[in-house]
Amino acid sequence: MDTNFLLQAIIYLSAAVICVPIAKKLGLSSILGYLLAGIIIGPFVLGFIGQEGQDIMHFAEFGVVMMLFLIGLELEPSKFWKMRKFILGMGSMQLIGTTIILFLGCLLFMDWKWETTLAISLALALSSTAIVLQTLKEKGLSNTSVGRSSFAILLFQDIAVIPILAFLPLLSTVNLEAANDAPQSLITGYASWLQTVIVIGIISTIYFAGRFLFVPLLHIIARTRLQELFTASALLLVVGVSYMMQLIGLSPALGAFMAGVVLANSEFRHELEGDIAPFKGLLLGLFFLGVGASINFQLIVDNPMFIFVFGAILTLVKFIVLFFTSRYYKKKLDQNLLLAFGLSQAGEFGFVIMSFCMQLNIIPSILANQIMAVIAMSMVATPFLLLINERIIYPNTRSQEKEIKKDNDYIDEDNPVIIAGFGHFGSTIGRLLKANKVKSTILDNDSDRIDVLRKLGFKVYYGDATRLELLKAAGCENAKLFIAAIDNPTVNLKVIETLKKHFPHLKILTRARNRIDAYELIDHKVENIYRETLYSAVNMGVDALVELGHRKYTATRQGQQFIKYDEITTRKLAEKRHDKMAYMITIKEEIELQEQLLKSDIYSQIAATNHSWDSEHLKDNLAD
Amino acid sequence: MSKNKILILFSHPLFEKSHANKELVKNIPESENITFHDLYEEYPDFDIDVKKEQLLLSEHNIIIWHHPMYWYSCPPLMKQYIDMVLEHNWAYGKKGKALQDKTIFQVITTGGDKENYCETGSDRYSILELLEPFNQTAKVCNMIYLPPFVVHGTHNMTKEDYEKNGIIYGYFLDYLENSNLDNDEILQYHYFNEWFATIQI
Numbered sequence: 001m002d003t004n005f006l007l008q009a010i011i012y013l014s015a016a017v018i019c020v021p022i023a024k025k026l027g028l029s030s031i032l033g034y035l036l037a038g039i040i041i042g043p044f045v046l047g048f049i050g051q052e053g054q055d056i057m058h059f060a061e062f063g064v065v066m067m068l069f070l071i072g073l074e075l076e077p078s079k080f081w082k083m084r085k086f087i088l089g090m091g092s093m094q095l096i097g098t099t100i101i102l103f104l105g106c107l108l109f110m111d112w113k114w115e116t117t118l119a120i121s122l123a124l125a126l127s128s129t130a131i132v133l134q135t136l137k138e139k140g141l142s143n144t145s146v147g148r149s150s151f152a153i154l155l156f157q158d159i160a161v162i163p164i165l166a167f168l169p170l171l172s173t174v175n176l177e178a179a180n181d182a183p184q185s186l187i188t189g190y191a192s193w194l195q196t197v198i199v200i201g202i203i204s205t206i207y208f209a210g211r212f213l214f215v216p217l218l219h220i221i222a223r224t225r226l227q228e229l230f231t232a233s234a235l236l237l238v239v240g241v242s243y244m245m246q247l248i249g250l251s252p253a254l255g256a257f258m259a260g261v262v263l264a265n266s267e268f269r270h271e272l273e274g275d276i277a278p279f280k281g282l283l284l285g286l287f288f289l290g291v292g293a294s295i296n297f298q299l300i301v302d303n304p305m306f307i308f309v310f311g312a313i314l315t316l317v318k319f320i321v322l323f324f325t326s327r328y329y330k331k332k333l334d335q336n337l338l339l340a341f342g343l344s345q346a347g348e349f350g351f352v353i354m355s356f357c358m359q360l361n362i363i364p365s366i367l368a369n370q371i372m373a374v375i376a377m378s379m380v381a382t383p384f385l386l387l388i389n390e391r392i393i394y395p396n397t398r399s400q401e402k403e404i405k406k407d408n409d410y411i412d413e414d415n416p417v418i419i420a421g422f423g424h425f426g427s428t429i430g431r432l433l434k435a436n437k438v439k440s441t442i443l444d445n446d447s448d449r450i451d452v453l454r455k456l457g458f459k460v461y462y463g464d465a466t467r468l469e470l471l472k473a474a475g476c477e478n479a480k481l482f483i484a485a486i487d488n489p490t491v492n493l494k495v496i497e498t499l500k501k502h503f504p505h506l507k508i509l510t511r512a513r514n515r516i517d518a519y520e521l522i523d524h525k526v527e528n529i530y531r532e533t534l535y536s537a538v539n540m541g542v543d544a545l546v547e548l549g550h551r552k553y554t555a556t557r558q559g560q561q562f563i564k565y566d567e568i569t570t571r572k573l574a575e576k577r578h579d580k581m582a583y584m585i586t587i588k589e590e591i592e593l594q595e596q597l598l599k600s601d602i603y604s605q606i607a608a609t610n611h612s613w614d615s616e617h618l619k620d621n622l623a624d
Numbered sequence: 625m626s627k628n629k630i631l632i633l634f635s636h637p638l639f640e641k642s643h644a645n646k647e648l649v650k651n652i653p654e655s656e657n658i659t660f661h662d663l664y665e666e667y668p669d670f671d672i673d674v675k676k677e678q679l680l681l682s683e684h685n686i687i688i689w690h691h692p693m694y695w696y697s698c699p700p701l702m703k704q705y706i707d708m709v710l711e712h713n714w715a716y717g718k719k720g721k722a723l724q725d726k727t728i729f730q731v732i733t734t735g736g737d738k739e740n741y742c743e744t745g746s747d748r749y750s751i752l753e754l755l756e757p758f759n760q761t762a763k764v765c766n767m768i769y770l771p772p773f774v775v776h777g778t779h780n781m782t783k784e785d786y787e788k789n790g791i792i793y794g795y796f797l798d799y800l801e802n803s804n805l806d807n808d809e810i811l812q813y814h815y816f817n818e819w820f821a822t823i824q825i
Binding site for chain 1: 669671707708711712713717
């Protein structure tokens, strides 16, 4: 193998491995870590990699395609159909609004040709799917109202890229044939009605092939029990669809998205997700590295005023348009802000459009490079803007909202119970408590859910439960009980750490996803730990015994005993785990723990077999 | 004399709604020699910890089964307790001497009046007769079974009546903790409380 390739791989990987954890440790998003890593290894700092940053980005853009495939998988067709109003409405509003303002502004203040201005405005109106979706995922906001609105706008932009690329040659003075590098499709030669027919044909092919060809194929592959073959076919699907879309001049990301939607209902959804996700993660990381490395600092140094002022104005314009779009759709203030900050950057399609424009001679090469630097800068700025929003603006807007609520129907009383996280787990607890007339205060970070809960008469606080101010506002000082039921174990643990530190007398009941989570919680001296994988699994085991002919009561008692012993052994093993200096539980250690568990389980079986009601045992005893 | 150590095994599936028992339990004296053990609170899933219960029994010398009378018997968890805790070769059998010579009796609340619990009454049997199975259980375990402390007519009581019974129960337990009992004398009576009424404190 080419050693040069290996060396490059080492540079990229070590940059990522060093920078991303540091960024995470500092409480920044991983995207920022990748970007910084890219800048550091790029031509202007350490110079490990040269100008090929751009090429890497083109390659790594495939990560965006995979990301859209994964999003498609999460989105069933019916849900997609429900979102059409937002996709068309918010999407077009944002895109047209931003383009017009940028176009008029640049016409007034810059001495560019109008064709140039229009091309630049269109390129900059698009946001970065990669950055936004990755950020939303990291913050756990994908399924919230903000997440869905952001996604709707991004999807519209992805679709809009196609007509934009088709439209650009019209602005060019250069003959299209001359620019033979232009993204040509196989079907440009045909009459436009035929093109339309072909496009519709291909899209329906994706639909039917997905449903009637690919799913049966996966069945066959699944039967071979070769994991890597399954991964290969998942990749083949994504690559194949992307290629097909490119052939007819549509966006590969859009095609992958549609393929995802088609397969969202299939039984292989989770396997496909699991197979594609690591590739997506790596490629996206590479993409952000590429963005960082391709920032041309020379251009910035030559004309810093232009880059920074233009970048700032661009971000501001995008922010304002997004803010009012979101407001028009009656979202709340904090949602408007988050959406507007989140999508305020220019995106990877900007690079594509800029390079295309250079070929078409619409934009002078220096200007195009400057715009690309602006795009890269705006992408770098996003994580910082979000950080400012989160730390400074958000806490203030939240308090404003609370005051408004107070005016209306806010009954300020301290409830005895606080429930953090009101998903399927937390809401079950909340319902049980409410059915028994116990009032609880709820902390959650999905503002749509919160509206519903408020209407149902729950006292709800919106926001990040790891923040001390929110915990105070929710009444942790006076509550009797805190129920930590947040989906994400890491967040849950963080909440508990904060509580233990600041409200040491508050009784905590916590959800744990599995044994490993439970160990962590035991380390934090939490007494009441409820593993979601314990109780229902034991219940199922009991029913399995019953199905096999065991009497129900005996099986039930075995189940009760099993839970008791499991809880005891979990605590024992939690301590033992530290003896082995192993903080990181490897698979081998996990197997060891399981073995120890199985051994002690045999004791629990013996213990559960006590001799009440057992006349055989009594007879034996009397015979002795 | 050394003080008696009393274990109250309390079984009530709906304690929070029982006026009579709330008053009785409220008046149990705070003492290191009296252990109040609320079985329904401890074992809501009927999964009794046998070893722990046996240890508790062996640490006390007067055992009280405190429960309401349901269908002429005890609540189901108390029967579960008897079934599981009183193991062969521990409580009874050749090697089962753990409970030998301990004193045991019942504290019972019942809605019915005392007059009904006789051959000609609607309940046909006296309380003592109905409690024969418990008496016999205690006998098998070589324990001394004393007559029950019975609170009759809890369905038609005023608040004052409940409180009065509670206060008597408190005095009674206090007396039990600090006195040597004359078992032969007590066994002359149908009810433990009838005997206690004759005592001058």
